[in-house]
Amino acid sequence: MKTSFIEDVKAKLKEKGYKLTTQRRVIIDVILENQGNHLSPEEIYSKVKDKYPEIGLATVYRTLQLLEELNVIYKLNFNDGCNRYEINSGNDYHHHHHLICLNCGKVIEVKLDLLEDLEEKIEKEGDFKIVDHNVKFFGYCNECKK
């Protein structure tokens, strides 16, 4: 797998009959340049406007939906009133998890992945085919826990 991220997205778009337009390209660039920042649609819109001022907000929303559909990004929810997005960097579903500070709202990423056992157990017992999971831990970061 030596294909670049953009090439990969382009292929996925083509596969479903979509095109990689300039607008979509700029949106993807912004997301790429802000990995780990969990941007909201509005934030993406504002950054995209710097590079492509004619773009409309609707296009940003549409493109985010499209990219989510293609599993290029996925939606996060930190209960702050808007959706946030993150690149789905791995080519399967085992992404990282989030620590959310209850005091300052900071979001820290964790790369541990000890959930296989749990998934296996649930699949056996529960008669449920697991495809993805989403784990959030709430607590206090090292600055706020004092």
Added chain:
Amino acid sequence: MKTSFIEDVKAKLKEKGYKLTTQRRVIIDVILENQGNHLSPEEIYSKVKDKYPEIGLATVYRTLQLLEELNVIYKLNFNDGCNRYEINSGNDYHHHHHLICLNCGKVIEVKLDLLEDLEEKIEKEGDFKIVDHNVKFFGYCNECKK
């Protein structure tokens, strides 16, 4: 611990200087009568109106916030456009998790709790004091996976 749920809530309210008003009481009743249903504010509002037609939607929102603050209920998010609430039945934070069917949207509860190891590891490595967690598994229920 032989106190009833309502008594417990009443005590918690009093502790923080809040009162158990009729409206709050009715809202709590509705939540109690719908355990396991993950009601949204609108759904709660509609059911509460049957018992107490004069109540306003804002009151429902306010009460839900209040009850969440007191750890009597907690907020869930199933990406269906609204928040949903669930009773916090255990007296500490180790509640159950949810299986969400990607096809029919059904939500199934799981009681497993194998996350202690993971939390311990994160606390050691990450310099983060964990207070709560939230785990969702996405996949297909036994009816939809065929």
Added chain:
DNA sequence: TAGTAAATTGATATTCATTCCATTTTTATC
């Protein structure tokens, strides 16, 4: 290369959950 159908875009209108605000009602206290 011209012409046509399909996809995409951007501005605007709309929807819907949630919050805000001024007013009214309820509760507790003396």
Added chain:
DNA sequence: GATAAAAATGGAATGAATATCAATTTACTA
């Protein structure tokens, strides 16, 4: 029962997200 404080109210405001629609762009075909 009078009074002050707290809580609840409806309606309006807000703000994120979606839908609408005419205009533009793109891909394809003759």
